[in-house]
Amino acid sequence: MVVVELKPFNEILKLISPYKKVTVLGCEIGSGRCMQGGLREAKEIAQFLENNGKEITEVLTIGGTCLIEKVRKLEFKETDVIISLACGAGTQVVAEETEIPVVTGVSTLFIGADCHREVFYEYCIACGDCIISETAGICPIARCPKSLKNSPCGGAINGMCEVNNDTECVWFTIERKLKKLKQPFRIGEPTFIDFSRSNHPRRFKNEL
Amino acid sequence: MSFSEKINNGKFIITAEVAPPRGTYYQTIIEGIKPLKGYVDGFNVTDNQRSMVRASSIAMSRVLLENGFEPICQFTARDRNRIALQSDLLGAYILGIKNICLMTGDFTTLGDEKGAKPVFDVDSLLMLKIVKTLEEGHLINGKELKGKPSFNVGAVFNPFAGPEKLQIEKLRKKVELGAKFIQTQPVYDIETAKRTHEIIKETGAIPIIGLLPIKSLKMANFIKKLNPKSVPDKFIEKLASAKDPHTYGWEYTLEIAHGIAEFGRGIHFMLVGKTYELAKFIDYLKNESPYNHKF
Numbered sequence: 251m252v253v254v255e256l257k258p259f260n261e262i263l264k265l266i267s268p269y270k271k272v273t274v275l276g277c278e279i280g281s282g283r284c285m286q287g288g289l290r291e292a293k294e295i296a297q298f299l300e301n302n303g304k305e306i307t308e309v310l311t312i313g314g315t316c317l318i319e320k321v322r323k324l325e326f327k328e329t330d331v332i333i334s335l336a337c338g339a340g341t342q343v344v345a346e347e348t349e350i351p352v353v354t355g356v357s358t359l360f361i362g363a364d365c366h367r368e369v370f371y372e373y374c375i376a377c378g379d380c381i382i383s384e385t386a387g388i389c390p391i392a393r394c395p396k397s398l399k400n401s402p403c404g405g406a407i408n409g410m411c412e413v414n415n416d417t418e419c420v421w422f423t424i425e426r427k428l429k430k431l432k433q434p435f436r437i438g439e440p441t442f443i444d445f446s447r448s449n450h451p452r453r454f455k456n457e458l
Numbered sequence: 459m460s461f462s463e464k465i466n467n468g469k470f471i472i473t474a475e476v477a478p479p480r481g482t483y484y485q486t487i488i489e490g491i492k493p494l495k496g497y498v499d500g501f502n503v504t505d506n507q508r509s510m511v512r513a514s515s516i517a518m519s520r521v522l523l524e525n526g527f528e529p530i531c532q533f534t535a536r537d538r539n540r541i542a543l544q545s546d547l548l549g550a551y552i553l554g555i556k557n558i559c560l561m562t563g564d565f566t567t568l569g570d571e572k573g574a575k576p577v578f579d580v581d582s583l584l585m586l587k588i589v590k591t592l593e594e595g596h597l598i599n600g601k602e603l604k605g606k607p608s609f610n611v612g613a614v615f616n617p618f619a620g621p622e623k624l625q626i627e628k629l630r631k632k633v634e635l636g637a638k639f640i641q642t643q644p645v646y647d648i649e650t651a652k653r654t655h656e657i658i659k660e661t662g663a664i665p666i667i668g669l670l671p672i673k674s675l676k677m678a679n680f681i682k683k684l685n686p687k688s689v690p691d692k693f694i695e696k697l698a699s700a701k702d703p704h705t706y707g708w709e710y711t712l713e714i715a716h717g718i719a720e721f722g723r724g725i726h727f728m729l730v731g732k733t734y735e736l737a738k739f740i741d742y743l744k745n746e747s748p749y750n751h752k753f
Contacts, residue, residue, distance in 0.1 A: 395565050396578040401628040403562045403581070404616035404643070408686055413565045425621045437627045440583035440635075442540070442598075 251363075252280035252337040253370040254287055254356040259298045262333060265353045269330035272296075272304045274355075275344065276311040277336035285367060287335025287356045295333065295355060315340030321347045361392075378447030385435075386427035391443065393420040400440040461500035461528050461557055462610035465639055465664050470752040471724030472740055473530060473641065473666055474498045477507060478518035487518075488525050493733040495526060497740040500557055502641070502726070505532040509569025516546060520553045530612065531555045534563025539579035543588055544597055551607035559612040559641060560585040582613060583628065586635035593636075612666075613637035617645060617654040618685040626657060633661040641726045644670035644681070646689045646710075648717040655722050666724035669715055671732065672697065672707035708732060712739055719749040 257265075266272060274292040282288025289311045296306045307329040312320045315336035321343050326332065331351050334341040338358040345352040360372040375392040381399060382389050391397045395413040402421035405412035409422045428435045464471050476491055478484065491501065501522055505515040519529035531550055538546060550558065562585075566576040580588065591598050595606040613632040619625055629640065640663045645651045651667050658665035672678045672689075675698055682689040693710060700706035715725050727736060744753045 395567075396562060396576070396581070398562070398578070398581050400581055400583050401631070402619070402621065402624055404614065404619040404625065405562075405564070406619050407684065409620055413567060419620070421624060422621055425624060435624075437583075437624065437631050440581065440587055440631070442580065442584060445579065 251283055251361070252339070253284055253359045253362040253372075254281050254335075254337050255284075255359055256286040256291060256335070256356050257354075259295060262295060262353075262355050263299060263302055263304075265355075266299070266304070266331050266333065269351070270305055271307045271328065271330045272299055273308045273310075273326055273329040273332045273350075274299075274306070275315065275332055275334045275336070276309075277313075277315040277334070277340050278311050279314045279316070279340075280337050281335050281340075281356060282311070283364060283367070284370060292335055295335075316343055318343055318347070324348075326350060376448060377443060377445070378452070379444045385424050386431060386433065388420060388424050388427060390420050390424065393423075397443065399443055401437045461530070462638075464499055465610065468723075470719065470722070470743075470749070471499050471639070471664065471666055472497070472743075473500045473502055473724065473726045474736070475502045475504060475726070475728040475730075476518070476522070477504045477730075478513035478515060480510075480512050482513065484513065484518060484521055488521065488527075490731075491527065491733060493737045494740075497737045497744075498527075498727075500528045500530045502530045502532055502559060502728075505534045505563070506537065506569075507532075507564070509536065509564050509566050509571065509574075511571065516550045516553065516555065519550065519555045523554050528557065529555060530557040530559050532559045532561065533585065534561055535578055535580050535582065535585055536563035536566065537577055539577050540584075540588065540598060543580065543585065544592065547589060547592060547609075548603075548607060551609065556608070557610045557612070558589070559614065560589070560637075561614045583631055583635060586611065586613065586632055586637060590636045610638060611636050612639040612641060613663075614642065615640050615654070615658060616643040616685075617650055617657070618643065618687050629658065629663075630661050633663045637663055639664040639666055639724070641666045642668040643685065644668045644688065644728060645714070646672075646681075646693055648714055650688075651714060651718050652721060655718070659723070664723050666726045667718050667722055668726045668728055669711050669718075670728040671711040673704045674707075675703060678707075708735065715739070716743070716747065719743055719747060719752065 274296045276287055276289045276292035278288050292309050296309045300306050307327045316339045333355045334344050334352055335355045341354045361374040362370040363373045377391050406419035411417045411419050503515045503519045515531050519531040522529040562582045566574045592607055595603050615629050640658045655665045678689055678694050678697055697703050718725050
């Protein structure tokens with residue numbers, strides 16, 4: 251899922267300072283799951299804005315805001331601005347499909363794993379060249395700050411990452427898991443990551 | 459005898475570290491290391507160590523050469539992608555820099571430009587592979603070079619990092635990919651020095667054991683924070699009760715250095731200052747110590 255972080259309400263208020271009538275659009279996929287931009291947060295923002303002199307036209311969600319066919323069906327009531335709480339992708343889809351100004355109420359963080367809705371961990375950087383079959387299903391490209399694909403760096407301190415000392419070095423995690431799986435791991439001929447596969451903007455065409 | 463001749467001839471090697479200036483004034487640095495001329499076989503010129511900006515290691519290496527010192531130019535993967543790395547390696551060679559030491563490098567957020575975009579396009583193994591490819595006369599994309607470099611290549615090993623099995627395997631790979639000498643993170647007891655020496659020796663590379671004299675209790679705690687297993691508690695206790703911690707730290711380091719001369723192949727002094735004293739110690743090692751035949 252895409253993990254987002256709600257902007258402080260005051261910041262949102264500042265973003266929409268030129269406008270009077272406001273629509274708040276939540277998203278139930280990543281944002282809702284993170285509890286940073288679902289319907290509940292959309293309502294909280296609306297209440298805050300109303301208390302600060304704005305006129306709330308509508309508070310709604312359509313489930314996934316990155317689904318173009320759903321967004322196209324949307325008909326907004328008369329409003330000066332739309333606050334989108336979807337990730338960067340969803341918000342852009344909305345902005346593209348309407349003539350009304352769109353601002354974002356969240357910052358998009360990363361592709362992550364959801365741990366009881368309490369903590370979200372970055373697990374994937376969408377490098378486009380997935381190698382986790384060889385690393386016990388654990389991605390060193392995303393989970394090592396240096397994206398070391400071939401082996402650990404020499405910086406781990408007591409098994410913890412030199413960059414984030416509250417995080418285990420991912421190569422320790424990989425080694426432990428491989429041992430458990432009784433899968434041997436050998437440092438083979440080092441290979442380059444093909445970053446041309448993650449050059450953005452990317453496109454994927456479904457050939458089905 | 460040059461640094462690489464010493465490596466090839468089985469001689470004992472002494473290297474020291476020198477950081478390029480934060481600025482353009484390098485003359486004092488050259489003046490500072492003058493007492494070590496003829497004593498130290500090679501000077502590791504650091505590459506923006508701890509992710510803090512200093513003048514380029516390539517430029518500083520060239521200045522060392524011009525002043526009659528033999529540089530070991532450090533290259534990290536932190537700030538260069540594979541294009542810049544190949545270009546800088548070729549450039550360094552054109553400038554007469556033959557000794558290089560390759561490492562992944564500290565992460566950007568550990569330094570003072572925390573907002574910088576870290577590169578890490580390649581790692582230390584791939585850096586070695588790149589050097590090997592250049593030496594074979596090609597770029598890594600296969601294009602032929604007009605004139606190929608020939609380096610004396612080194613890499614690094616941290617005896618306190620893990621997972622141990624992977625680190626040793628990685629070390630082996632580094633040697634397979636052309637690392638002739640391996641310099642280590644600082645060690646603070648002779649047992650670790652011996653064990654590290656053996657691990658590296660087994661790979662076929664020349665072990666050059668790192669020593670960083672501790673000047674104060676504060677510094678000891680800092681190093682311990684970086685590598686909790688590296689600084690023995692006993693040493694810290696003695697340092698705390700020492701009348702002059704600076705001198706005590708220095709003498710302690712020399713004691714280990716002397717021990718390494720007994721069984722080892724080389725010492726890497728990561729020191730700042732005390733150059734006269736270091737020259738005196740090296741003079742003793744080379745001339746009066748029972749191991750003087752090794753030099």
